[in-house]
Amino acid sequence: MAAESAFEGLFRSARRSAYHLEMRDAYGLDADYQEWASGNRFDPAERWPWWIELVSAAVGRGVAVHRARIVSEPVSPYVRYEYELTSGHNVKAGESVRWLPRRRASGLALPGNDFWLFDGGSVLFNHFAGDGTMTGEELVTDPGVVALCVSAFDAVWQRATPHEEYRPS
Structure with missing residues (x-):
């Protein structure tokens, strides 16, 4: 069995909330x-069942799981890929998802970075390269950063x- 990631550990230990802010296009x-872009539409729940299990377990123990996406329009x-998969993936798992046009x-x-906020007490920043490849995570508990x-x-x-x-434009 693979070792649990820091993210999974934080998610599984959340008691009240797990909030995610995404700001990249x-x-x-x-x-x-690439498969989706080539026209093959798939069921995200079948592709990523681990996410459905992780989120639904958290929601089942009373954790509010919210995801907010800041997006440029036209998207x-x-x-568009994220939007089309959200109902069958994020919402099906139990997340509440909202979209904010960048303007x-x-x-x-x-x-300056996307993040997960757990129970209002710790922030896991996600770091990305310019091409969108994730390069690492950074756990921060500094009260000033958490408050921001x-x-x-x-x-x-x-x-x-x-x-x-x-409705994305």
């Missing part, structure tokens, strides 16, 4: 994205449109 263009092909985020103070991320996520969440209502 493209991430690593992996084989799944990139990668964001509506201009007045917000945002950290709490504030940023709350501000984005309040302005963002629920997945069920959002």
Whole structure:
């Protein structure tokens, strides 16, 4: 059995909340994205059952799992891919997902990196190369940084449109 990643450990130990803020218009263009881009539509729940299990277990123990995405419009092909997979993947797992057009985020103070915020007490930053390849993670518990991320996520969440209502342009 593979060792549990730091992310999985944090997610499994969350008691109240696991919030994710995504701010990129493209991430690593992996084989799944390439397959989708070539026209092969697949069931994300069959492709990534581990995510369904991880999130649904957290939601089952009372953890609020929220994901907010800040996106440029018109959306990139990668964001369209994320949008099309969200209902069968993120929402099916139990996440609440919202979308915020980048033009509506201009007045917000945002950290420089995507992050996961766990129970309002620790932040796991995701670091990416220019091509969208993930290069690492950084766990931060500094109260000032955590407060910035709490504030940023709350501000984005309040302005963002629920997945069920959002229509990408």
